[in-house]
Amino acid sequence: MNSQIIDTIKQYETIIIHRHVRPDPDAYGSQLGLKYILEHNYPEKRILAAGEHDSTMDFLGMPDRVSDSDFNGSLVIVTDTANTERVDDQRYIDGEKIIKIDHHPNDDAYGDLLLVDTNASSSSEMVYELYAVGKELEGWELPEAAARQLYAGIIGDTGRFMFPSTTQKTFAIAGELIKTGFDRNALHNGMYEMERKLLHLQGYIYQNFKMDENGAAFVKITLDVLKEFEVTATETSLLVSSLGNVKGMKAWVIFIEEEDEIRVRLRSKGPVINELAKEFNGGGHPMASGATAYSWDEVEKVIARLKEICAAAV
Incomplete structure (x- = not known):
């Protein structure tokens, strides 16, 4: 399925990435991590992150302003969202094709292409695996900004690797992400310091x-x-x-x-x-x-x- 998703991504000039309402680090991490990967490897495409910004996620970044016309003929990718009611920005249905990337139980099998893995620690882990296939098939590169997002999503959904969802694969992927050199200390402070x-x-x-x-x-x-x-x-x-x-x-x-x-x-x-x-x-x-x-x-x-x-x- 990863290769099929990559083939689909190559066909579209505009790609709009959604995540769920009331976002957590994995929602932002998988959404923005995928956005930065695609922007880096396909600079000629328009890659937009949809949804209302949550101020608790300031340390990760901001979504984009997406107009109604942006959806015309676009590819929509929804990450970390189990059911359609929880998709942030219900205009996602206005895209030409929808891809679902998620690690929750697939009770609502929406979308034209579905990549669902309930054994994954997080959707961010799944986005990394998509990148790994893209690297093998298309020579994709992993920018530091994307690695930071995916790492945040993984440690957020694994409780800093303490939850049972953490696997040997999770640790291996985290190891690959930190090789890019982003400032882990600053990221941890942003995630866990409280007023x-x-x-x-x-x-x-x-x-x-x-x-x-x-x-x-x-x-x-x-x-x-x-x-x-x-x-x-x-x-x-x-x-x-x-x-x-x-x-x-x-x-x-x-x-x-x-x-x-x-x-x-x-x-x-x-x-x-x-x-x-x-x-x-x-x-x-x-x-x-x-x-x-x-x-x-x-x-x-x-x-x-x-x-x-x-x-x-x-």
């Missing part, structure tokens, strides 16, 4: 989470709490893994209230939780998923189900 207000909210999470005897935990962050700490709902994404350091913790959920919905961020150190996410308007990986609740009553149902899952895993 004081976020550290204060992290303290609130540690003080207020509840955990049962089976290792199921939760914490609720209401609009009032966000206001008190002067933190946006988007910024809380940097804190979702905080409870993973708690001894005895099996799985946890952080609820973040917004004006019209409640974000549900699920993480696990063992029990599979993506099926739970699907029950509540979401999905994701077996150990890291997201969902949406529309009332605090619905939140209680999520908590009850999480407790059942952890109890069954005892």
Whole structure:
């Protein structure tokens, strides 16, 4: 499939790359990493990154301004996005052909060409593998800027190589990426340094989470709490893994209230939780998923189900 995707890329003058809403480092890393690879190796083509910018991703870069006319006769590539509802910028359907590159379960098999590998640590890892085939077949080169993006995506989705999704291949690819010489220290600082207000909210999470005897935990962050700490709902994404350091913790959920919905961020150190996410308007990986609740009553149902899952895993 990689060679088929490369052949398709060669046929188009305009290529627009999308990723998912509420982006994380792998969404940006796979999108911008692919953009920089294609720009470097096909300077005559127009390569655009679509989607609304998230300020928490400032350290990685910015998407492009994409007009309606840009989609005419274009190739659209969507990275790191399991289903069509989560594609950032729904104009992606206006392209002539769509390619999906993703490592989530393929529950929504959209696109004309699909490259899906649930065994990959990240979509950024998959983009590197696409580059490796391009290097072999077409002499592609890997610019430093692209390597930086892909490395960020990999360490973001593997929790700095701590998650079970990390494989020997993942380490080998990371090793190839750092050979380009980008500043890893600066990248790590951009990814993991937090403002004081976020550290204060992290303290609130540690003080207020509840955990049962089976290792199921939760914490609720209401609009009032966000206001008190002067933190946006988007910024809380940097804190979702905080409870993973708690001894005895099996799985946890952080609820973040917004004006019209409640974000549900699920993480696990063992029990599979993506099926739970699907029950509540979401999905994701077996150990890291997201969902949406529309009332605090619905939140209680999520908590009850999480407790059942952890109890069954005892």
